[in-house]
Amino acid sequence: MLFMRRANKTSQKAHSHVHARNYFGEFDAAVVVDWLNSKRKLPGDPIEKLVELNVQLPIRATEHEIGAFLGRLVRRSKFAVAPVLESAAPGLWRIDWKLVGKMDSEQGLALRKLLHLAEMGLIGRVRKCAKEACGRWFYAKFEHQRFHSKRCQQETFKTSPAWKKQRAEYMKRLRQEKKLRERKWLRGPKRKAGRR
């Protein structure tokens, strides 16, 4: 019994960890998205290129290609971070990792955050709005999200029959899943009651 309780606690912990990661993802992504939407960003921006390379993996882009691109970027910009002591209480130091080198500071921060997202498996959530006239960069909170706003989504569905069809199929799938969930939910309490 004790063991079971412990096992249960562990799984709850693992679950809350996933949520924490998603939250941090959003936090990092805000900096990346701000840079990608920035007017200061030039054509051929390396941050944008890295996002594109990820989309092209593993067929149109290789791991080696990404490694080489990142290596060139680091050499060219002399990219580095340097620790600066903010404060030092006994046993607890606060360090600010300052960006050094030739890269624009906002661009450099976006690079750091983007790589952090990539390490967490979240780089694919940095996307460009699928409404062509919009093209705004955003962070997808859900895997299926393709538009930066509800408005862009609705306007696209209104004008394009193909999108409309896709949407109808998607909604159908959602309804089926909801039905399945409800059925499971109805069965769930009964099973529990039986065990007791």
Ligand SMILES: [Zn+2]
């Ligand atoms: Zn949009």
